[in-house]
Amino acid sequence: MTLVYDDRGDEAADVFPVRRIKFTINGQKKIAEVEPRLLLSHLIRQGVGLTGTHMGCDTTNCGACTVLVDGRAVKSCTMLAVQVDGRQIETVEGLAGASELHPLQEGFREEHGLQCGFCTPGMMMAAKALLAANPDPTEEEVRWGLSGNLCRCTGYQNIVKSVLWAAEKLRAQAGE
Amino acid sequence: MYPSRFRYEAPHSLGEAIQLLHDGGGEAKVLAGGQSLVPLMKLRFASPELVVDINNLPGLAYHRAEADGTLRIGALTRHADLEHSELLRGTQPTMAAAAPLIADPIVRNRGTLVGSLCHADPQGDWASVVLALGGSVIAQGPAGRRSIPMSEFVTGPFENMLETDEIAIEAVIPAPRGHRAGGYLKLERRVGDFATVGVAVAIETSGEMVTRAGVALTGVGGSTIAATEAAAALTGQPLTPESIAAAADLAAQVARPRTDHRGSAEYKRHMVHTFVERILTNPRHAGANGSTAHTGTGERAA
Numbered sequence: 001m002t003l004v005y006d007d008r009g010d011e012a013a014d015v016f017p018v019r020r021i022k023f024t025i026n027g028q029k030k031i032a033e034v035e036p037r038l039l040l041s042h043l044i045r046q047g048v049g050l051t052g053t054h055m056g057c058d059t060t061n062c063g064a065c066t067v068l069v070d071g072r073a074v075k076s077c078t079m080l081a082v083q084v085d086g087r088q089i090e091t092v093e094g095l096a097g098a099s100e101l102h103p104l105q106e107g108f109r110e111e112h113g114l115q116c117g118f119c120t121p122g123m124m125m126a127a128k129a130l131l132a133a134n135p136d137p138t139e140e141e142v143r144w145g146l147s148g149n150l151c152r153c154t155g156y157q158n159i160v161k162s163v164l165w166a167a168e169k170l171r172a173q174a175g176e
Numbered sequence: 177m178y179p180s181r182f183r184y185e186a187p188h189s190l191g192e193a194i195q196l197l198h199d200g201g202g203e204a205k206v207l208a209g210g211q212s213l214v215p216l217m218k219l220r221f222a223s224p225e226l227v228v229d230i231n232n233l234p235g236l237a238y239h240r241a242e243a244d245g246t247l248r249i250g251a252l253t254r255h256a257d258l259e260h261s262e263l264l265r266g267t268q269p270t271m272a273a274a275a276p277l278i279a280d281p282i283v284r285n286r287g288t289l290v291g292s293l294c295h296a297d298p299q300g301d302w303a304s305v306v307l308a309l310g311g312s313v314i315a316q317g318p319a320g321r322r323s324i325p326m327s328e329f330v331t332g333p334f335e336n337m338l339e340t341d342e343i344a345i346e347a348v349i350p351a352p353r354g355h356r357a358g359g360y361l362k363l364e365r366r367v368g369d370f371a372t373v374g375v376a377v378a379i380e381t382s383g384e385m386v387t388r389a390g391v392a393l394t395g396v397g398g399s400t401i402a403a404t405e406a407a408a409a410l411t412g413q414p415l416t417p418e419s420i421a422a423a424a425d426l427a428a429q430v431a432r433p434r435t436d437h438r439g440s441a442e443y444k445r446h447m448v449h450t451f452v453e454r455i456l457t458n459p460r461h462a463g464a465n466g467s468t469a470h471t472g473t474g475e476r477a478a
Binding site: 015016017019035036037038039058059060061063066072073074075077078079080082083085126144145146147148149 | 177178179180181182183184186207210211214215217218227229231256276279280281282283285286367368
């Protein structure tokens with residue numbers, strides 16, 4: 001990955017030093033040199049080059065940029081990249097296996113859980129954390145659990161159905 | 177949106193963090209959950225020269241009750257930890273009611289209660305809750321520790337009384353002197369919006385008698401408002417429709433709402449009255465498991 005910063009001279013470099021961080025993203029170990037003000041969302045999109053994580057509102061409202069940091073869902077526009085030093089990040093690109101979609105992705109396909117698709121990566125990552133904590137949620141719990149993610153197309157009905165579909169499949173897989 | 181340039185330090189000890197703040201000479205900010213500070217920095221409303229990230233400090237992610245019932249909440253305890261806390265559900269009805277109504281589920285994974293108190297947003301929910309419960313903030317600086325009552329901690333909108341080299345390390349809720357009951361109700365246009373109106377009520381009862389009461393209001397003034405006269409109207413007698421109505425009247429009178437895109441001042445004042453009445457007519461009780469449904473009891477207006 002490459003991020004290019006303005007060279008403001010050695011003095012500025014001493015005052016605002018670029019920091020070296022190590023992190024894991026979708027199982028891959030990475031090293032990055034980042035300005036402290038770089039946001040996690042930018043590290044993922046422009047640094048690592050994984051553009052599945054979408055920037056929607058950039059104001060902590062919409063949840064399109066949701067990723068998992070050490071298993072917890074966070075809005076990556078509201079966390080500094082330097083803060084993931086030593087941590088594990090999962091993005092939507094990490095959901096599918098080599099040949100198989102993740103049950104959440106299947107669910108969104110089966111239940112028509114997306115229209116324009118912009119919010120979908122964030123929805124899926126929020127849903128992944130939700131189902132990890134609660135494998136058998138009620139419809140109400142899914143709605144509540146996804147209330148930090150906005151969708152302007154679907155009216156949410158099919159998103160909720162998709163997550164319930166995935167929950168059922170994941171439970172069946174776990175029981176196999 | 178990028179924040180302005182800043183220097184970033186993530187110390188591993190509290191002493192080191194305080195030293196960094198001290199050396200920062202007022203140009204440093206503490207970063208805990210970052211769910212208010214990072215957005216403010218992105219909008220350039222805040223441009224600190226130094227950010228001291230306290231997320232690596234050990235031993236600050238806890239909430240626990242002492243033998244006498246005093247509750248202590250560490251500076252790195254996230255809203256989500258409190259939302260899912262059995263301890264809160266069993267012993268702190270007002271806090272258990274508020275926790276699921278803070279921001280949205282993803283923001284709750286990062287944001288902290290102590291950080292929310294320090295941020296001192298007039299629309300911050302926790303400040304009202306802690307104020308109604310008579311809580312305090314423990315600050316640590318170069319000279320040692322001090323306890324600051326919540327009633328004095330917030331000095332204005334987005335202003336608290338911490339020295340520039342002090343860190344708020346803990347919030348403390350005093351032990352109840354009787355049976356604890358209460359609630360928190362919040363009117364918001366949608367999940368994650370700031371409160372149009374929020375009302376925190378905390379009472380303690382001995383037999384039928386209310387021995388202590390606290391009422392505090394969110395979003396209806398330049399800072400969190402302690403409705404002390406409303407609380408006084410409840411104390412020293414059993415809860416009756418008359419005492420509840422009197423408290424609701426007094427709370428509505430002390431509100432200083434402004435007409436804005438979230439509603440008219442009259443409407444907001446009316447909602448303060450309604451919420452005080454609603455909480456006290458059907459309060460949540462400590463020890464009653466069913467009283468704190470997971471899905472929250474927030475009032476959500478279209």
